[in-house]
Amino acid sequence: MRKLFDEQLLQVRGMLKEMCEVDAEAMRLIERALISREDVSAPVRVCERAADEKEREIERLCMRIIVRQQPVAHDLALVTSAVKMVTDLERITDQAADIADILKGAVSCAVPKSLGAMMAAAREMVERCAAALDTFSLDEARTIRRADDVVDGLFVAVRRELAGMVDEKDEDGECAMDMLMTAKYLERVGDHAVNVAEWIVFAQGKES
Amino acid sequence: MIRPELRQNVYIRGDAEPPKFRVRDLDLFYGTFQALKSVDMDIEKNEITALIGPSGCGKSTFLKTLDRMNDIIPGCRVSGRVELDGADIYAGGMDVNLLRKRVGMVFQKPNPFPASVYDNIAYGPKTHGVRKKSELDDIVESSLRRAAIWDELKDRLKKSALGLSGGQQQRLCIARALAVKPDVLLMDEPTSALDPISTGKIEELAQELKKDYTIVIVTHNMQQAARISDKTGFFLLGELIEFGGTDEVFDSPRDKRTEDYITGRFG
Amino acid sequence: MKSAAALLKQKFAPLPSCDLKGRPFVNKPSLRKKLAEYKRHPFSLVMMVLVMLSALVTAAIVLWIVIHVIMQGAPNLKASLFELEYDSENLSLMPAFFNTLIIAGMSLLIAVPVGVAAAIFLTEYTSSANKFVAVVRMAAETLAGIPSIVYGIFGMILFVEMLFKGFSLIAGILTMAIMILPLVMRTTEEALRAVPDSFREGSFALGAGKLRTVFRVVLPSAMPGIIAGVILALGRVVGETAALIYTSGTVKAVPDSLFGSGETLAIHMYTLSSEGLHVDEAWATAIVLILLVLVINGAAEFISNKFRKRY
Numbered sequence: 001m002r003k004l005f006d007e008q009l010l011q012v013r014g015m016l017k018e019m020c021e022v023d024a025e026a027m028r029l030i031e032r033a034l035i036s037r038e039d040v041s042a043p044v045r046v047c048e049r050a051a052d053e054k055e056r057e058i059e060r061l062c063m064r065i066i067v068r069q070q071p072v073a074h075d076l077a078l079v080t081s082a083v084k085m086v087t088d089l090e091r092i093t094d095q096a097a098d099i100a101d102i103l104k105g106a107v108s109c110a111v112p113k114s115l116g117a118m119m120a121a122a123r124e125m126v127e128r129c130a131a132a133l134d135t136f137s138l139d140e141a142r143t144i145r146r147a148d149d150v151v152d153g154l155f156v157a158v159r160r161e162l163a164g165m166v167d168e169k170d171e172d173g174e175c176a177m178d179m180l181m182t183a184k185y186l187e188r189v190g191d192h193a194v195n196v197a198e199w200i201v202f203a204q205g206k207e208s
Numbered sequence: 209m210i211r212p213e214l215r216q217n218v219y220i221r222g223d224a225e226p227p228k229f230r231v232r233d234l235d236l237f238y239g240t241f242q243a244l245k246s247v248d249m250d251i252e253k254n255e256i257t258a259l260i261g262p263s264g265c266g267k268s269t270f271l272k273t274l275d276r277m278n279d280i281i282p283g284c285r286v287s288g289r290v291e292l293d294g295a296d297i298y299a300g301g302m303d304v305n306l307l308r309k310r311v312g313m314v315f316q317k318p319n320p321f322p323a324s325v326y327d328n329i330a331y332g333p334k335t336h337g338v339r340k341k342s343e344l345d346d347i348v349e350s351s352l353r354r355a356a357i358w359d360e361l362k363d364r365l366k367k368s369a370l371g372l373s374g375g376q377q378q379r380l381c382i383a384r385a386l387a388v389k390p391d392v393l394l395m396d397e398p399t400s401a402l403d404p405i406s407t408g409k410i411e412e413l414a415q416e417l418k419k420d421y422t423i424v425i426v427t428h429n430m431q432q433a434a435r436i437s438d439k440t441g442f443f444l445l446g447e448l449i450e451f452g453g454t455d456e457v458f459d460s461p462r463d464k465r466t467e468d469y470i471t472g473r474f475g
Numbered sequence: 476m477k478s479a480a481a482l483l484k485q486k487f488a489p490l491p492s493c494d495l496k497g498r499p500f501v502n503k504p505s506l507r508k509k510l511a512e513y514k515r516h517p518f519s520l521v522m523m524v525l526v527m528l529s530a531l532v533t534a535a536i537v538l539w540i541v542i543h544v545i546m547q548g549a550p551n552l553k554a555s556l557f558e559l560e561y562d563s564e565n566l567s568l569m570p571a572f573f574n575t576l577i578i579a580g581m582s583l584l585i586a587v588p589v590g591v592a593a594a595i596f597l598t599e600y601t602s603s604a605n606k607f608v609a610v611v612r613m614a615a616e617t618l619a620g621i622p623s624i625v626y627g628i629f630g631m632i633l634f635v636e637m638l639f640k641g642f643s644l645i646a647g648i649l650t651m652a653i654m655i656l657p658l659v660m661r662t663t664e665e666a667l668r669a670v671p672d673s674f675r676e677g678s679f680a681l682g683a684g685k686l687r688t689v690f691r692v693v694l695p696s697a698m699p700g701i702i703a704g705v706i707l708a709l710g711r712v713v714g715e716t717a718a719l720i721y722t723s724g725t726v727k728a729v730p731d732s733l734f735g736s737g738e739t740l741a742i743h744m745y746t747l748s749s750e751g752l753h754v755d756e757a758w759a760t761a762i763v764l765i766l767l768v769l770v771i772n773g774a775a776e777f778i779s780n781k782f783r784k785r786y
Contacts, residue, residue: 002472070431072458075471205460277680282602309682319673322696331691332681381677388681 375406662704
């Protein structure tokens, strides 16, 4: 029963996962930019536009489901969480694009060690989101929430490290600002990933 | 006697003030077929209680135990307790006609008598001893007003009720039920034969009427239950599977079978 | 407000042959198309012709009888036929006419209440699975199928020989009542069964008892059907001869009391024509009898319509 409806719900889940994969790709790109100092702003823009496109597609599908299938209970939870989740997923590529732009202009700046770690942690969080969206696993969603504490801790560490480097005159002010901005954006990426995890929990009708 | 495993799934209020209807361990048989199995339910005053479930699940049968309309059916036997304001309606001293005066009923198919609009409404009050013309006139007008159909029918009081549209007939039947001044209104799929506009009117009317009446409505239309009711009960194979606030039942049903039914994945 | 003439004109105006845009209507086949259709289904054509012929034959027979009776009887309709007292000169039919009214009216007065009450009991107070009901219904059906002469013999033995010692109106009335009782009961039962249960439910749900439900809701709804049954019964009484000859007798006068003998119109016709001397007067009487039946049918139709229209 309700074959079309079930197919549409599966489709929503599949599209959410695809969108999150795009986010993860953008994260991998900016991580490469941080390590190898190459310019990734163009490919990250591609990711950003792909995410925008997906966002609209998912919203349209969800509206259609609401209008034509009148979902209730868990079905409604899934659809509403999808509508909310796409905003967070879309913001992640926005942040990645901003980071790509900053790094493009800061190729000569020294990179604080903890920023590399933070980048890896944030990228991993987004990748975990993609995995969690595949199965809608509650456990996976809960680990993402814990991982955000690590990212937040690393942000404090980056700030401290940068302050030290400026004091030692190892880094000029402009570079320090760029690195701090990068760290701040990464911290936001972590928050968005947590939001995605929370919507996954909500979609299953559980208290978060 | 309430079995503990049922208590978990069924909304039962513990307050001191009794509910309008208190149903306990109600069984009903048609011949040897058991149509209701140990139903427990508290129906609150001034609320709309919706009963949902697939065809043949016993929801209409349950509704008819509340005004003893099942008594007409040969071979129908009821055991258990149904209390109306604390008094057992199946007790020996209960006057069934007075019970049905207090508990009005509206049927699935509009069933006006083949008589004028006026006579349809006046039939009930006359049955219960109202004779004065002026008093009957007042009752007819106020009942039709309550059922939000006075403006449509005030110039056609002497016309046949069978000439009205389906939606008008159903609201006439609601007015007819209100004319005997009941405190409970039972509605057995009152809109299943009506178009969406008439359905909307009846739903709005039910919302309006719950200020003064207790309403129990059986419906096949889950959106309707979700739209208008305060409590929702889900019946399946004669059992009350889940009973609780409509918000909870439709947001996060506790029983898998309820979820399957309201999301349309039953069976 | 339109005038009556305008309304009539509107009602009988020919329907337009094309729509407002001047296009022909496409869902009404032309005669040629119909014939082409029948060519492909010759059996349909045969059946259509047969059913049309049957209707025609029925109408023709009725018309033929009526015209024949009128042609034979009308020239013989003389004022003397309607004199109050019968004698061998005027051959008046009036005593028989009054006797007919008395016997028909009185027998209905007895049979209708009993028959309707019995039908109410069978439909409203017993379940259809009841054995007793099955027996009563079978008995009624059997009674309805018995030839009227059997009722006549029965009436003669019970009422004429044992109870009233001689032919009398009352014996005729009682025999007729017994004869039409099953008819009234069966038709009333059918009419009551045709009343939808939703009416009864609606009444019960308002707190009305059984008696009130039956008399205020069910009976009024069944009234057209019941009246139709009563008309049938009336027709049988008015047209009855055999059973009445053996019970109410052939005296050509209105008796002083119900215990005296008197004949009905149908018997009057029979005696006039069987003697062979007054066949012309028998034809004239036939006109009156047919008119009586027509008037009764018309009146019943009127009453029945009145009930139907009100609801």
